[in-house]
Amino acid sequence: MHTLETGLGISTALFAWMRTEHTCVVVSQAEVDACCAYLNRRGIDHDRVQFVVGPSQVVLPTLEPGELDLFLIDGCHGFPTPTIDWFYGARWLRRGGLLVVDDTDLASVQRSLSWFLDLDPRWEAVATLPMWRAYRRCGEGYLGEEWTEQGFLQ
Numbered sequence: 323m324h325t326l327e328t329g330l331g332i333s334t335a336l337f338a339w340m341r342t343e344h345t346c347v348v349v350s351q352a353e354v355d356a357c358c359a360y361l362n363r364r365g366i367d368h369d370r371v372q373f374v375v376g377p378s379q380v381v382l383p384t385l386e387p388g389e390l391d392l393f394l395i396d397g398c399h400g401f402p403t404p405t406i407d408w409f410y411g412a413r414w415l416r417r418g419g420l421l422v423v424d425d426t427d428l429a430s431v432q433r434s435l436s437w438f439l440d441l442d443p444r445w446e447a448v449a450t451l452p453m454w455r456a457y458r459r460c461g462e463g464y465l466g467e468e469w470t471e472q473g474f475l476q
Contacts, residue, residue, distance in 0.1 A: 323340070323342040323343070323391040323392060324342065324343045324344075324387065324388060324389060324390050324391050324392075325337050325342045325343070325344045325345070325390065325391060325392045325393070325394070326344070326345045326346075326347070326387050326390050326392075326393045326394070326411055326414065327344070327345075327346050327347070327393070327394035327395075327396060327397075328347045328348075328378040328382070328394070328395055328396060328397030328398075328407045328411065329346075329347075329348065329394075329395075329396035329397035329398075329424075330346055330348040330353045330354070330357055330373075331396065333394055333396065334346050334357055334371065335357070335360065335361060335364075335366065337371065338361055338366050338367070338368040338370070338371050339366050341367070341370055342370065342391075342392075343370050344370060344371045344372070345371075345372045345374060345385070345387045346371060346372070346373050346374070347374045347376070347378045347381045347382060347385070347397065348373060348374070348375060348397075349375070349376065349377055349378075349397070349398070350375065351375050354373045354375060357373075377398070378397045378398065378403065378406070378407050378410075378411075379398075379403055379406045379407070379410075382406070382407060382410035382411050383410050385410070385411075386414075387414055388414065389414060389415075389416045389419075390411075390414045390415050390416065390419055391415075391416065391419050391420070392415075392419060392420045392421075392422065393411050393412055393414070393415055393419070393420070393421050393422070394422045394424065395407045395408060395411070395421070395422070395423045395424060395435075396422075396424035396425070399425050399428050399430055399431060400430055401430040401434060402434065404423065404430065404431050404434070404435045405434050405435045405438075408421070408423075408435055408439075408465075409465055409466070412459070412465060413463065413464055413465050415459045415462075416459070416462060417459060417460070417461060417462045418458060418459060419458070419459045420448070420456055420457070420458060420459075421439075421445070421456065421457045421458075421459060422454060422455070422456045422457075423435060423436060423439070423454060423455050423456075423457070424453065424454045425453060425454065426452075426453060426454055426455050427452055427453050436455055439455070439457050441474045441475065442472075442474060443460065443474060444459070444460050444461045444465075445457040445458070445459060445460060446458045446460055
């Protein structure tokens, strides 16, 4: 599997343990160092994890991870960052790939990105829990479209 996430945490350790080709966009090198130390102490190989340090809204527009099977948004939750992460990261999801949006209980996520994805026919909700949602991508490629193509928002 090819995976991408914004933010770093137990999910990063799980991706390393599962041996996915994983890219983790994280804001600080200190978090990377702590994660690598954690993985090393537990004997979890992280040679397939690529850490890219910087704010996701700066990193993702220039990142080219290739086709993705899964994209986890769990970095900065302040508006509009989750939406920016979706726009620049989810474009790499293959048709049928999974988008997981964490902390959907927060207004900055719930009232913008989750609200939009729940209406957009290019995304199919496959799991909804109080704090996160997963969506299957029903299309592929660039995510931008003109308002005239978004009749679902009328």
